[in-house]
Amino acid sequence: MSTERYNAREAEPRWQKIWDERGIFRTRNDDPRPKYYVLEMFPYPSGRIHIGHGRNYVMGDVVARFKRMKGFNVLHPMGWDAFGLPAENAAIERNTHPGKWTYENIATMREQLKLLGLSLDWSREIATCDPEYYGEQQRIFLEFLKGGFVYRRESEVNWDPVDNTVLANEQVIDGRGWRSGALVERRKLAQWFFRITALAQELLDGLDTLDRWPDKVRLMQRNWIGRSEGLHVRFALENAAPELPREVKVYTTRPDTLFGASFLALSPGHPLTEALAANDPALAAFVEECRRGGTSTAEIETQEKMGYDTGLKVAHPLGGPHLPVYVANFVLMEYGTGAIFGCPAHDQRDLDFARKYGLPVTPVVLPPGADPAEFEIGDVAYDGEGTLYHSGFLDGLSIPDAKEAVAAKLEKQILGNDAVGERAVNFRLRDWGISRQRYWGCPIPIIHCESCGPVPVPEDQLPVRLPDDVSFDAPGNPLDRHPTWKHVNCPQCGGPARRETDTMDTFVDSSWYFARFASEPGTAPLQRGAADHWLPVDQYIGGIEHAILHLLYSRFFIRALKKLGRVSLEEPFAGLFTQGMIVHETYKDPEGRWLFPEEVEKREDGTPVKAGTSEPVTIGAPEKMSKSKKNVVPPEIVADTFGVDCARWFMLADTPPERDSEWTSAGIEGAWRFVQRIWRLVGDTAALTPADIARPESFGPESIALRRATHKLAAQVADDVERLRFNVAVARVHAFANVFGDVLIAARKAGNVPADLAFALREAARFLVAVVAPMVPHLAEECGTLLGGTGLVAEAAWPLVEPDLLVDDTVTLPIQINGKRRGEITVPKDAAPADVEKAVLELDLVAQALDGRAPKRIIVVPQRIVNVVA
C-alpha cells in the first residue's frame, strides 16, 4: 500500500524537465502520421498572466495531448501578439522602449505558461514584433496592393484624442475608443484600406461550410456582413442650378413602397449636400451641427431626427407627386448611396421625420384583414406583410410581387442614358482601415514621392524596420518626428521622398500568424507547402470577444492569399470553440480598496476579514479576473501549493467549457482530493497486484463488471474530449473511481486476489492513468512509474477498447404504468418485445395495478422502457 501523498510540487517540475529534454512536443512537418493542428488564440504580452488566462490553453492542451495519444502528428504552437498600444503607453510611463518592455513581458509570461505543463512546441514560438515576422507581413501587404486588395483614400476616421490614433469602426465602442475610453472625434485623413468588401459575398457563403463553428459566431458574422437585396433608383432633379448634378440615386430594399414616398433625404456627407452647402451658409451650418452629434448608443437612441429643406424637388419615377429633397442627420453616407427616399407609413425613421416636418404619410401596404377605408398610421410605422393599395399598377399585389414589379418596370424605364432602376446588393460590411499613427506596429512599406506618388518599397529592402532610437516625450507618432527615418529617396525616380509613417492595425498581425506556425523554425515565414499541409487549424480555441473582428479578418486574409497564390485553402479555422472566462469573487476593505484573495481570511464564524486583522471585508459578485480588481490568482501560487494539475483539473471540471467558471478555494481543494485519490487508487493497485500479470483465460463476474466499466470509461471519455465536453469527462472519471475504489476495497478485504481480478485491477489502473493523462499530465507520469511503466505516458497510445465490453448482456428496463414509474425488470439485452411484454405482465406490481383487467396498451421500447396503459 502506498502511504505517501502525491507530491505535486516536487513531481511537476521534474516531469516538465524530462518532457523538455526529450523534446517530445517538437513537431516535424515530414512526420507521416495524420496531422492535427490545435491552436489557442495567442496572448498579448501585457505583463503577467493569472490563472484566468490559463483556461483556454489548458483546454487546447487536453485536445493536443489526447490527439497525440490517438496517433496524430499534433502541431500545438505558441506565440505573442506583440505589437500594440500598451507597449507605447508603458514606454511613456516608465521611460523605456516598447520593444524592451514587450520582450521582458514575453520572457516572464513564457515561464508562467511553462508552469502550466502545456505540451507546446516552443521551437516554433514567434512574436509579431520580430522583424522576420513583420517583414513577411509587409511582403503580403505589397502583394495585396498589387492584387487590388489594398488601396488608399481620404477618409473620415474615428480619431481617438487620448491615444492620438485612428480607430477602426470596430474599435469604437459606444462612441469611445476601445482602449482609452475617450470620446471619439471625426477627422479626414489619407488612409490605407484592405478591400475586405470585395470578398463580402464569399465570406458570407463560406460561413455555411464552417460546420464546426458555434452557430452564434456564424450568425454574428452573417449579421456583421449584413447582405441586403434591393434596388437603386435614380430620381431626376427638377429645379437644380445648372452646375449641380441632374439626378439623385437612392438605394432601397422596399421599392414596393415607392408610391408612399413623401420626401428624399441626403446624408450630410453626400456630394450634392456639399455642393449645395458651398453656396448656402445655413445648410453648411446644419451639416456642421450634424457632425457634432455624438455616436454613442444613448445619443443615437435619443437623437432627434433633424432635416434641412434644400428647396430642390425630384420627379417621382412612377408618376406620383414631386418630392422635396432634404438633408437629414439620420442618413448614413457609408451605406448604400448616401441618399434615401422616405416612406413614412412603412419606416419608423421616416415616420418620425415626416411628423416633425409635416410631410404626408400615405400608407400603401394594407395589413391582412384591415379595412382600407379605416386603416391609418399613428405613431408607429407598419412594416409587416400585407397587400399593396394606393399604388396604381401595384394595387392588390403582395409585397414580394410588388418589389419585383417595380424593379422590372424601372429597369426598362430610361432617364438620360441609363435605366432608372437597377437591382443591387448591399453589404453592411465596410472596408478595413489599417493605418495607425503609432510607433509600435508593423511599418507600412510605402514611400511617398512628390512626382511618383505612393511607391512600394522594393522587395530587397524589406523588412522596413522600426528605428530603435525613438522618443515618446511628445504626443503623436514618433516615426513622424524621427529626425532621419522617414527621409529616403524614391525607389522609382531617385528623388527625395518620405516613408509612410503609419503602421498597421495590430489585427493585421493576428490575421495570418497561424500560417506562420506551419513553417519549421528557421525557414521562410509563409510557405505554401507547409501552410497547405497544416491548415486549416483543426481546433481553434479562444474568447467570444473575437467572434467578429479577428476571425473575419483572418478569413479574409486566407481567401486573399489564396487568390494571390500563396496558399491553397479558403478557410483558416475548421473547428472553432469559444471558451468562457474564469471569474472570481471580489474583495474590498472598509475604505473601499480592492484586496487580493490571499489578503482575505475567514474567521471561525465564517465572516471574512482582512488577513491578520479584524477589519471586515466586503465580498462582491464574481467577476472576470482582472488586475485592476485584484481578484486574480497567480499560477505560481497554485503551482507551489496544490500543483498545476489541480488547477488544470479544476478548470476542466464542473462547468461546461463555453460558460464562465468561478474559481473558488473549495473547488481547488476538491481537485486536490481527487488527484490524491487517483494516486492512491493506482498505488494500492500496484501494491496489491503483480506488475507482470498475464491475461487469464477467463474472467469471473466481478472482473467482467470492472472491465466493462474500465473500457466504457476509455470509450466515453474519448468521445467527451472529442466534443470538448471536459466537464462531463471529469464526471465520468469520478464515477469510475467510485466503482474502481469499491472493487479495490473488496479485494483488499478478501485478502487474496485471484489472477483474473488482479489483471482487471491492473488494467483499470492503466486505463485510468491514460484517460486522465491529457488533463493531469504530471500526475499521470508519476502514476505510470508507479505501475512499473518505462516509457512516458505523454507518448503512450490511448487505451485500446475491446468493443465486446461496451455492451451489456442484460438491461434493466423501467416499468411505467400510465406514464408513472412503478418498478423495473431486467431482461436479456436482445430480448424480443413480445417476451418482455409477457414477462412484465407476469409481475405482481403490474397485476395489482391492472386489478384483473386487461391492459389497454403496452409499449415496449427495446433497451429503453416499458409502459403499461391500464
Added chain:
RNA sequence: GCGGGUGUGGCGGAACCGGUAGACGCGGCGGACUCAAAAUCCGUUUCUGGUGACAGAGUGUCGGUUCGAGUCCGACCACCCGCACCA
C-alpha cells in the same frame, strides 16, 4: 428596435434521437478511525407527508401534442449576449 441564447436541488451542473430527472462534484448532516485533530473512508442529502415500506408534487409560468415531455409546438415572464438611424 432587430437578432440570438439561457432558465433543472442549498450551489456548479448531468440527462445521446421524446423513454428511470437530479449522474458527478461542492456544501450540509450523521457515522467509522483517532486520546484529540488533520487526512482518509462509509452513509445520507429535490420538496411535502409518514418512524417506515410508501404516497403525492417537481426541470421559469400557462396551455398543447404524445402511451410517455427537462427535451417537441404555441403564448408569456425573467435574465444574458450581439448588432443598432444599414433605408
